[in-house]
Amino acid sequence: xxxxxxxxxxxxxxxxxxxxxxxxxxxxxxxxxxxxxxxxxxxxxxxxxxxxxxxxxxxxxxxxxxxxxxxxxxxxxxxxxxxxxxxxxxxxxxxxxxxxxxxxxxxxxxxxxxxxxxxxxxxxxxxxxxxxxxxxxxxxxxxxxxxxxxxxxxxxxxxxxxxxxxxxxxxxxxxxxxxxxxxxxxxxxxxxxxxxxxxxxxxxxxxxxxxxxxxxxxxxxxxxxxxxxxxxxxxxxxxxxxxxxxxxxxxxxxxxxxxxxxxxxxxxxxxxxxxxxxxxxxxxxxxxxxxxxxxxxxxx
Ligand code: NAP
Numbered sequence: 001x002x003x004x005x006x007x008x009x010x011x012x013x014x015x016x017x018x019x020x021x022x023x024x025x026x027x028x029x030x031x032x033x034x035x036x037x038x039x040x041x042x043x044x045x046x047x048x049x050x051x052x053x054x055x056x057x058x059x060x061x062x063x064x065x066x067x068x069x070x071x072x073x074x075x076x077x078x079x080x081x082x083x084x085x086x087x088x089x090x091x092x093x094x095x096x097x098x099x100x101x102x103x104x105x106x107x108x109x110x111x112x113x114x115x116x117x118x119x120x121x122x123x124x125x126x127x128x129x130x131x132x133x134x135x136x137x138x139x140x141x142x143x144x145x146x147x148x149x150x151x152x153x154x155x156x157x158x159x160x161x162x163x164x165x166x167x168x169x170x171x172x173x174x175x176x177x178x179x180x181x182x183x184x185x186x187x188x189x190x191x192x193x194x195x196x197x198x199x200x201x202x203x204x205x206x207x208x209x210x211x212x213x214x215x216x217x218x219x220x221x222x223x224x225x226x227x228x229x230x231x232x233x234x235x236x237x238x239x240x241x242x243x244x245x246x247x248x249x250x251x252x253x254x255x256x257x258x259x260x261x262x263x264x265x266x267x268x269x270x271x272x273x274x275x276x277x278x279x280x281x282x283x284x285x286x287x288x289x290x291x292x293x294x295x296x297x298x299x300x
Contacts, residue, residue: 022057030080031280032061034073035088039064042294043086046273049293053286058083067094074098077115078122084280085115086273092126092154099124108187109157113272116279125279128155129162131272132242136209138271139263141238143168144208150195150226151213152179155242159211160187168209173200173228175214197227204232212241217249225250230258241265247295266294 022028033043039062047060065073070091077085087095092111096102099112100121106112112124143166149156152174160183163170170189173196174180180192193199195214210233216224228251230239239255244265252262274285 024059025057027057029056029058029083030061031058031082031084031086032063033086033088034063034065034070034091036064036066036090038062038088041088042269042297043273045297046270046290046294047277050277050286050290053289054283056281056283058281065091067091070094071098074115074122083117084276086276087113087115089154095124105129105161109161111154111157114276114279116276125276126158127272127275127279128158128268129165131270131275132159132211132268133162133166134271134275135267136238136240136263139238139261139267141209141261141263145169146171146190146203146207147209147211148173148200148203148207148228149189149211149213150174150216150228152176152183153213153215156183156213157186159213159242160189163211164188171203195226197229200227201229201232204229205234207233207237209238209240212239212243212249212251215243217241217251218243219245222246223250225254230254230260233258233260235259237261238263242268244269266291270294 033041035041041062044060044062051058067090092113095112096110101123103123103125106124106126109126109129111126114125114127116123146169147163148171149160150173152172160170164187171191172180172183172189173193175195177192177194184192210228212226214226216226238261240263241249241251242265243249247264247266252264255262270291274287274290277285
């Protein structure tokens with residue numbers, strides 16, 4: 001007698017108790033990421049590993065959507081009943097005007113990285129800020145003495161918002177000082193400085209945390225590192241780099257050599273993704289599975 005055709009998805013196992021997942025069928029729920037470009041994104045690997053691990057009939061895809069097509073793409077999301085989306089460069093700010101309501105974090109940061117449905121309304125959320133905090137806290141960091149945030153772009157906005165929310169004093173250093181001052185005013189940070197070693201040195205002994213939110217050190221310029229005198233930090237200080245290509249940036253390598261505590265950029269990526277996963281599915285995200293899938297991915 002012929003056996004029934006195998007309708008299960010055969011994949012590389014991620015996580016010990018991989019469960020059987022149906023092939024996409026008429027009941028499959030769709031989520032994904034919109035970006036431009038987007039083919040470098042690690043999010044599909046992370047989320048699909050989580051769906052497989054939990055045996056959920058969901059799939060996560062990446063959609064390359066140019067800026068002018070974002071309104072059409074979100075109309076498509078509404079028409080097709082897509083369950084949720086992540087937004088990445090260049091869509092995070094533009095989406096603010098295209099949703100039915102914003103969470104307080106998305107409103108304050110002025111950027112949306114996660115869309116989900118709540119009582120028929122399309123909600124724009126920002127999980128970058130909370131994801132950043134959770135990554136630090138998972139590594140053992142606790143809010144304490146002042147933090148220095150390097151950069152004043154989109155990710156710095158989320159990080160400064162998060163640090164102020166947990167009561168940290170924050171100094172912002174940026175190549176373009178006027179942008180640091182603008183960010184300082186927006187979130188009530190304590191000080192703004194130019195991103196120069198000499199200007200930052202006097203501050204170092206009092207710091208508990210440095211977060212690199214600039215793109216310095218990112219491939220292909222992975223030999224670059226922000227001009228911060230790490231040797232003047234207290235030995236118990238933390239250095240966090242949001243750059244995750246490469247994972248061990250020059251900044252993190254230098255901090256490690258000095259015996260400082262470090263947190264890499266994949267931590268925030270996984271935690272912001274886990275928060276989005278929970279908004280969409282209503283289930284706790286399998287953090288370890290998502291982290292492992294990304295760290296073992298051949299893409300980086
Ligand atoms: P962005 O909005 O474009 O901001 C870039 C920042 O880097 C600005 O402050 C800019 O300074 C500074 N910068 C760029 N080139 C510089 C240089 N040569 N010297 C000094 N400063 C320079 O970018 P973003 O979205 O904030 O992203 C920044 C980095 O964080 C990227 O590497 C991104 O991949 C990473 N990121 C990681 C996560 C994660 O989950 N781990 C999340 C978001 C972003 P000016 O203001 O002077 O131009």
